[in-house]
Amino acid sequence: MLSSAGLASLRTLARYAAAIGLWGMGWGARAALIGVLPPQGFPFLTFFPAVMLATYLFGIGPGLLCAALSVAAAYASFFPHRPDGFLALDSGDLIALVFFSSILVIDCLILHLLARSKQLAAQREKDLVEITNNSPDILTRFDRQYRHLFVSGAVVRLTGRPVSDFLGKSNLEMGMPPELCAQWHASLEAVFRTAKPLTLKFDYAGLTFATQLVPEFSDVDGSVKSVLGVTRDVSEVARHERALEANDRLKDELLATVAHELRNPIATMSSGLQVLEREPGLSSSAARSLAAMRRQTHQMTRLVGDLMDLTRIRARLLDISQTELELRQIIDAAVECCHESSMRSQSQIHLAWPDAPMWVMGDAGRLIQVFTNLLSNAIKFSPDGASVTVSGSTSGPLHTVVVSDHGAGIEADMLYTVFEPFVQAPAGRSRQTGLGIGLALVKTLVDVHGGKVWATSDGPGQGASFFVQLPVAPR
Template sequence: MSPESRRPLDVQGVFGAILDALVEPVLVVGADGVVELANAAAVQVLGADRDVGRPLAEHFARLGLRTGDGEALPASMHPIARALAQHQAVIGAELLLDVERRTLTCLINAVPLPAADGGAAAGVLAVFYDITEATRLEREVAHQSARLQAIVDLVDEGIAVLDAQNRLVFVNDAGRRLLGFSDGMSLDDRAREAPLLDAGERPLPREAYPSARGLRGEMVNDVPLIVDHPDGIRRHVRISAHPLRRPDGSVEAALVTWKDVTAETRSRRELEAARETAESASRLKDQFLATLSHELRTPLQPILGWTEVLRRHRGLDDVTARALEAIHRNIRQQVRLVDDLLDLSRIVHGKFTLRFETVDLREAVRTAAEAFEESAGLKRVRMSIALPREPLLVWGDGARLQQITTNLVSNAIKFTPAGGRVAVRLSTRGERVRLDVEDTGEGIAPADLPHIFEAFRQAKDPRAGGLGLGLDLVRRLTELHGGRVQVRSAGAGRGAAFIVDLPLAPTPPATSRTGPGPAGRLDDRAVLVVEDDDDTRGVLCFMLEAEGARVESAATGLAGVETAERVSPQIVLCDIGLPDIDGMEVARRLRSNAALSGTRLIALTGYGQAEDVRAAIEAGFDAHVTKPINLDQLMALLAPRDEPLTGAREAG
C-alpha cells in the first residue's frame, strides 16, 4: 500500500478501544475533577456511565468509599484526588466499594496524565483491580492456617519443617518449648551448640541426624536420642523425619517430629532398677529360706532321732514317757512350721508342684485327724471324727489334702480350751465333698473374719504361737485343688467352723493309696553316712546299727568318697552342705566310678527347695529327702531296691 493510500488512525478511538479491551475498570478524570471517560469494564462493574461528565465527588459519594478496615474515606484521601493534588502516582491503595448491594475490595492505581504542553497534569488515569475473591480466599487461608496452627500448637509433640538449607521455616509451640527452637533457626548452628546424642550418650554424626536423613529422602521413624535443652536439662526424645517433595519428586523440605520421653525413660529405668532390686531381694530371700531350712532342720534330726530311739525303749517310767511324747510332739510341730514357711514361699513364687491323682479323701482326713487325738487328749479337748463308709474320691495331691486337714485341726485344738470340743466331719453334696472342722474355742471377732486367711495374721494372744501361715496355706492349697474354704464364727468366745468344699473326682482311683509299710530290718546291709554334723551323724549311725546294718560314716565329702570307694556300700546317705566338697560333687564322683554303679545314693539334707531337689537328681542322687526323718521313714527309705520308697518325705 502506497503512503498516499494510507488512512490516518483515530488515535482517540484507538485509546478508547484499548481501554475497553481491559478487564479492569478504568476511569479518566480531568484536571478539574470531572470524570471524562469510563471504559466498558468500569461501566459494567462500577456503573460508571452515570459518573461521566460529573464531578469526582459524586462518584465518591455513590460508591461509599471506605478503607480496607471499613473506615469512611475522606474525599481528599481518595487515590484519584491525591494523584490530582500531588501530581504523583498512587499505587496499590486498597478500598472498599459498594456497588449494587455488593461490597467490592479493590486495589486502585492512580497515575497523572501528562498535558500536551508539558505543563501540569491534564488529569488522572485510575485503574481498579477487583481483589474481592482473592481477599476472601486470603482470609480463608489465614483462618485455616490459624486453626491449623492452634491445633498443631496443642499437640504435645514438637513439629517442625526444615528447608533444604536445614533452616527452620516452621516450628510449633511444643518444638519451641521442648528443644528451644525458633523460626529461622539453623539446625547446623544449634548442633554445634548442643549436638544430639544417641541412646548411649555418644555424639551423633551430623549426617545421621533424622532431619538430615529426611532431607536426603529417607523415612525415619521413632529414633531414640538425647538432647541438651538450653535451660540445662538433658531430655530424652524420640524423633521421626519425613521428606516433603515437589511435584517432580525432588525433596523440598523435611517434616520433623519429636516427642519428649524423658519422664517415660526415667520411669522405665526406675522400674528396671526396682525389678532388679526385687529380683535380687527374691534371690536373697530364696537363699535365706534355703539356709533357714537347713539350719532349722539339721538340729531337729538328732533330736527326733534320739527321741525315736528312746520312745521305743521298754521299761520307761511314766514321767520319762510323758516327757518324750511332749518332745516328739513339739518336734513335729516345729517341722510343720518350717514346712509351712517354705510351702507358702513356693506357692507365691509359682514354684509349687502338686502331684495329682485320684485320692480317697476319707483316708487323708482320717490320717491327719487321728494324729491329733493324743494331743487333744492331753489338753482334755474332746475330739470326734465322723467319716462316711464309702470312699470319697477326689482328684488331688494326697499329701497336700492331708496338710489342709492337719492345719485346720491343729488350729482348732490350739484355740480350744480344756473341756471344749473339736469335731471333724466329711459329707457330700451332689458332686462336691465338704470337710467341716468345728470347735467350741475362742471364736473370731467379726472385724477379723475378712482377714482370717491372710498370711502372718496371728491371734492377738501371744500364747497362740505359730507364724500365722497355716490358714493362708489352707486357702491356697484348697484353691489349687479347685475348691474353696470359708470360716464362720458367732464372735469371740463362741467357737469357729472352717468349711472346705472340693469337687469329687469323676473317675475311680487308678491305684490305691497306702501309708508306709512296716519298717523292715536292715540285716547286714552296708550303709555309708556322710554328714558333717556330729549329732546328726551319731543318731543316724545308731538307728541304722540298731536295725542290723553295717554302718560306715564320714564327716566330709572327700572322706565320704574315699570311704565309698574302699567299702563299696549298698546305700549312701549323704548331706549336701559339707565343708570341703558338697554333696552334689560327692554324687558326681561316685556316679563316675563304675564299681559303684549299683549303689543307691540318697540326699538327706536340710535344703528342701524345688531347685535343691532338681539339682540333687541331676547330680546323680536316686532320691532327695529333707531332715528331720523319723525311724519308720528311714527304714522305708532304705528298703531293698525292688520295694517302693514309701514313707519318705520327698520335697516338692
C-alpha cells in the first residue's frame, strides 16, 4: 500500500501529465487549422485555452509547464524562421513571441490567484459551517417576516429536523407553540423597531433557553435588514439560580426567625436594666457596668430592628408611607438619635445646609433611619474627636444630602459592594461591631423612596462620603 507521500507524488504526476495532455490537444488543434488560418498566422490561438484550463484545473505548476511547451511548439511549428534573425525570427515575430509568452505567464498567475481565492473562500465557508455546526449554541437569522434565513446545525440536535426544514419558514410555520411564537415575534419586532439588542428567555421541550437577538444593518440605508439570534441552553444555570433563590429565601426566613426570637430576650434585659438602674445606693463601678450594659442592649436592639426591617423589605412586607417632609427636620432628628454616640466619642457634627427648604415625599421614620445609620457609621469609623459634616443641595429635580467623615475610608474595589448585606470594608474592620446590614438597609430604603445612594473615598485612612439623592416633592 502506498504511503500518503507516495499518493501525493502520484497525484502531482497526474496533474502534470494532464497538463501535457492539454498542451498536446492544443498543438493538435492548431495543426488541424493549417490551411484554414493564414500561413503561420495566430500561432497561439489554440494554446491559450489549453494553458488556462491547465492552470485553473491543476494549478500554477502544470499551467506554466503547459505554457512553456506551448511557446516551444508555436516557435518550432508556427513561426517562419529566417537564418539572419535572432532565434531565426525577424523582429516582428520575435516581439510577438515575447508578447504572447508574457500573456501566457500572466494568465497563469491570474488564474492561479483566482483559483486560490476561490479555494480560500470555500475553506472559510467550510470552517464557518463547521464552527457553527459544532457550537452548542443555535445560530439563527431572521428576515422582517420572521422567517429563517440561516440556521446552524445545532438545531438538528435539539429538534431532530434537518436545517433545510427551517429555511424560509417562521417559527409558527415550523409548529412552535403559539404562545412561544408570540413571545418570539414580539421580541423580533422590538429589535427591528428599536435597532437595539434584546435578550429573550423561554422554555422549550423541558429545557430553558436564553437567546440574544442582535440587529444586522443594511449597508445601503442603515436600516435593520435582519436579526441574528444566538440561543443557548441555560437549563443548568436556571436550575442553580432556582436553588440559590430557594436558599436565599431560607436564609431570609432564618434571619427573620432569629431576629424575632431575639426581641423578647432583649426586651427582658432592657426592662431588667431599668429596674437595676433605679436601685438606691449603687456603687460607681455598678453604675458604670449598668451604663455599658444599657449601651450594648441599645446596640443589640438597633441591630435586631435593622435585621427585621431588611428581611421585611426583601419579602416586600414593609409599608412605606408617603407624606411631604422637609429634609432639614429629618436630618435634625437623625443627629438627635446619634447624640449619645457622638458625645461618647467627642465627635462634632457640622451642618452645611441651604436656607431654602428641601421638600421630599416619603416616610419620616424610614428616612430618619437612613440618615441615622449613615451618621452612626461616620461616627463609628472616625477617630475620637473627629468631625462629621452633613451638607445639602438641590439641583433640578433632585435633592442631594452628603454625609462626610475623616475616618477609616473605603477601598476602591469596595465602593460598590459596601451596600450589599453582610459586607464590611477591610479598612474599618478594627472598628466594626455590627453585622454589615446598616448600609444594605440604607440602600434599600433609599431605593423604595425613588432615590439613589453611593459612596466615594480616596482610600483607607482618607475618610468617606455618602451621597443620598431623593426626588424633589411636587408642589
